[in-house]
Amino acid sequence: MEQEKSAAQANAHKGVWIFAEQRHGQLISTAYELLNVGRRLASDLNAELSAVLIGHKVAEHAQALIEHGADRVFVHDHPMLENFLEEVYSRLLCELIQKAPPDKFLLPASILGRSVAARTAVEARTGLAADCTELSIRKDSGLLNAVRPAFGGNLLATILCENSRPEMATVRPMAFGRAQRVAGRQGEVVVVKVEPERFKTRTRFVQFVREDSGEQDIASCDKVVSGGRGLGASKGFDLIREFAHTLGAAVGASRATVDAGWIPYRHQVGLTGRTVRPKLYFACGISGQIQHLAGMSSSEVIVAINTDPEAPMMKLATFSIEGDLYEVVPAIIGELKHRRGDAVTHNSTNSN
Amino acid sequence: MPLNIVVCVKLTPSTANIEIDPATGSLRREKMSFAINPFDEYAVEEGVRLKERIPGSWVGALSLGAPDSEAALRESIARGVDEAFLISGPAFEGSDTFATGYALAMGIKKIAQIKGRVDLVICAKQTNDSDTGQVGPAVAAWLGWPGISFVKKVEEVSDKFLRLHRMMEDGYDVIEADLPAVIAVLKEINEPRLASLKGKMAAKKAAIPRWGAAELGVDESKIGRRGSPCAVAQQAAPPARPQGHRIQGGSPQEKAKQLVEKLQELKLI
Numbered sequence: 001m002e003q004e005k006s007a008a009q010a011n012a013h014k015g016v017w018i019f020a021e022q023r024h025g026q027l028i029s030t031a032y033e034l035l036n037v038g039r040r041l042a043s044d045l046n047a048e049l050s051a052v053l054i055g056h057k058v059a060e061h062a063q064a065l066i067e068h069g070a071d072r073v074f075v076h077d078h079p080m081l082e083n084f085l086e087e088v089y090s091r092l093l094c095e096l097i098q099k100a101p102p103d104k105f106l107l108p109a110s111i112l113g114r115s116v117a118a119r120t121a122v123e124a125r126t127g128l129a130a131d132c133t134e135l136s137i138r139k140d141s142g143l144l145n146a147v148r149p150a151f152g153g154n155l156l157a158t159i160l161c162e163n164s165r166p167e168m169a170t171v172r173p174m175a176f177g178r179a180q181r182v183a184g185r186q187g188e189v190v191v192v193k194v195e196p197e198r199f200k201t202r203t204r205f206v207q208f209v210r211e212d213s214g215e216q217d218i219a220s221c222d223k224v225v226s227g228g229r230g231l232g233a234s235k236g237f238d239l240i241r242e243f244a245h246t247l248g249a250a251v252g253a254s255r256a257t258v259d260a261g262w263i264p265y266r267h268q269v270g271l272t273g274r275t276v277r278p279k280l281y282f283a284c285g286i287s288g289q290i291q292h293l294a295g296m297s298s299s300e301v302i303v304a305i306n307t308d309p310e311a312p313m314m315k316l317a318t319f320s321i322e323g324d325l326y327e328v329v330p331a332i333i334g335e336l337k338h339r340r341g342d343a344v345t346h347n348s349t350n351s352n
Numbered sequence: 353m354p355l356n357i358v359v360c361v362k363l364t365p366s367t368a369n370i371e372i373d374p375a376t377g378s379l380r381r382e383k384m385s386f387a388i389n390p391f392d393e394y395a396v397e398e399g400v401r402l403k404e405r406i407p408g409s410w411v412g413a414l415s416l417g418a419p420d421s422e423a424a425l426r427e428s429i430a431r432g433v434d435e436a437f438l439i440s441g442p443a444f445e446g447s448d449t450f451a452t453g454y455a456l457a458m459g460i461k462k463i464a465q466i467k468g469r470v471d472l473v474i475c476a477k478q479t480n481d482s483d484t485g486q487v488g489p490a491v492a493a494w495l496g497w498p499g500i501s502f503v504k505k506v507e508e509v510s511d512k513f514l515r516l517h518r519m520m521e522d523g524y525d526v527i528e529a530d531l532p533a534v535i536a537v538l539k540e541i542n543e544p545r546l547a548s549l550k551g552k553m554a555a556k557k558a559a560i561p562r563w564g565a566a567e568l569g570v571d572e573s574k575i576g577r578r579g580s581p582c583a584v585a586q587q588a589a590p591p592a593r594p595q596g597h598r599i600q601g602g603s604p605q606e607k608a609k610q611l612v613e614k615l616q617e618l619k620l621i
């Protein structure tokens with residue numbers, strides 16, 4: 001893009017922003033991950049970190065954002081912002097970008113984040129790197145080095161947005177640790193005036209229908225236990241759920257089981273499903289076809305349980321156990337409970 | 353009233369055979385086979401289903417890409433699309449999602465001129481190659497139309513509005529959008545049917561107009577490499593995972609014990 005305009009632009013654009021997504025009035029865990037990486041980028045640039053909050057009755061979260069590293073919080077609080085509408089949220093973000101132009105802007109690669117970021121980037125006439133897993137500042141230019149997996153994780157691409165500002169990126173949940181809390185940390189809260197009359201909104205929120213019955217979401221849980229066709233039948237997921245519950249993990253699935261109707265689509269991991277990056281991924285009865293790997297191969301530790309020692313997942317895994325999952329999984333659950341039982345008796349002697 | 357629907361499709365590498373040059377870290381395109389982006393099959397099917405739901409409707413397919421992208425368009429026709437259009441030319445090369453969204457939006461405007469209007473644009477959630485999921489919302493932004501992504505069901509459709517289910521992390525939102533609108537759909541939305549014999553015949557015979565930058569009347573500063581705010585500075589194969597460890601042992605209990613010990617050492621549990 002044109003050089004002259006860009007140089008001037010880059011000078012006027014200051015600081016790092018993160019989008020602090022809230023869901024049902026609560027900050028999502030990725031918001032804290034963004035504060036962590038955003039703080040690091042801001043320090044490298046010797047710049048300020050701001051958080052942008054949109055919702056209804058969310059102002060109370062401003063202090064939490066400041067205590068986790070934000071120097072400033074822009075609060076948009078209005079009843080019409082309670083639920084997510086792409087049009088409305090992107091309008092607000094664009095207007096804020098125009099008023100107080102940032103240099104970098106990170107959003108979560110959540111459903112909301114991925115939708116709103118792409119619209120906002122076009123409206124703000126700037127570039128957006130999708131679903132990044134590594135972010136750093138280039139020493140020479142101060143540009144954002146945005147590294148992201150493409151081709152189902154088979155390629156890592158470094159994306160640069162040289163001449164437009166802000167440089168925007170969505171960030172994969174779990175790609176960064178959470179920011180530490182510093183109690184009593186001070187910052188500025190900027191309440192942005194929201195005037196709904198100005199919006200000619202052509203989308204309407206009707207209602208939200210909960211489907212997860214309080215389960216953890218696969219994308220934002222640090223442990224995922226997935227079941228595959230090796231479960232043999234839909235009731236096999238009872239065992240997977242029990243296992244996940246014991247571990248405090250979310251339940252994932254291969255496409256074969258989703259297509260068979262054993263579990264809803266939101267649990268599907270992989271190319272045509274969702275991407276996860278937990279610390280611990282259990283693949284139970286999953287062969288590990290490339291399309292499944294696309295959704296989980298960046299997990300830190302992978303455990304495979306499979307009757308077939310030659311299955312690709314067994315070769316990829318950090319730890320692999322050859323065996324029938326119906327024998328191995330109950331044995332692991334038993335072992336976990338046993339140890340926890342031990343731990344409880346230990347602790348009880350020196351508890352307060 | 354009937355609807356005019358446009359589905360955006362792309363020709364992408366078939367997933368099973370991604371080849372990366374170890375020296376340069378870039379894709380060996382010449383070694384790969386290409387097909388319609390697997391996600392697009394759901395977008396095409398949804399377009400055809402909506403057309404069937406509202407008699408007299410029309411559904412077209414639009415692609416931006418090299419001339420061989422025609423294959424994805426012919427596949428769309430085989431699956432029930434009425435007509436197809438290709439945006440192609442050297443000026444579009446190197447387009448990122450910003451520039452792609454612009455070019456597709458200009459293509460949709462041109463189709464609207466030809467057909468009188470376009471009411472609905474359907475994109476897939478993402479492609480299997482660059483995998484951004486950004487093009488649907490970008491097209492909506494360039495057109496200035498409402499955009500809804502992660503759509504898993506079209507509950508109701510009229511010539512005025514759509515009622516949709518949008519997947520969220522913990523359930524789904526029911527959203528209404530006035531037409532014209534752009535939606536990006538998930539795999540969950542339907543089960544694509546196979547191409548019919550009649551469809552295959554139509555696909556073979558179809559004349560597919562090819563529009564370059566001039567025919568589309570695009571602002572050339574918004575397309576191709578020059579019009580793209582983002583550029584790929586580097587591509588590399590991801591670091592190899594460390595060699596795995598096979599848990600040995602006799603009984604499942606013994607194996608379980610060993611595994612749990614290892615995971616505890618790593619402070620994972």
Ligand SMILES: Cc1cc2nc3c(=O)[nH]c(=O)nc-3n(C[C@H](O)[C@H](O)[C@H](O)COP(=O)(O)OP(=O)(O)OC[C@H]3O[C@@H](n4cnc5c(N)ncnc54)[C@H](O)[C@@H]3O)c2cc1C
Pocket residue numbers: 227228229230231253254255256257268269270271272273274284285286287288289290291292295305306307308311323324325326367390
């Ligand atoms: C375009 C495209 C997109 C796709 N997208 C996805 C996607 O997003 N996600 C996805 O998962 N797949 C996807 N697939 C499908 C993918 O190729 C595989 O078909 C799918 O992942 C297989 O699921 P699975 O591993 O559960 O089943 P299988 O491949 O059938 O493997 C079952 C495994 O279980 C083992 N097993 C059997 N019984 C037991 C037992 N009692 N105990 C332990 N192990 C046992 C077997 O040895 C085998 O390894 C896609 C395919 C295509 C073409």
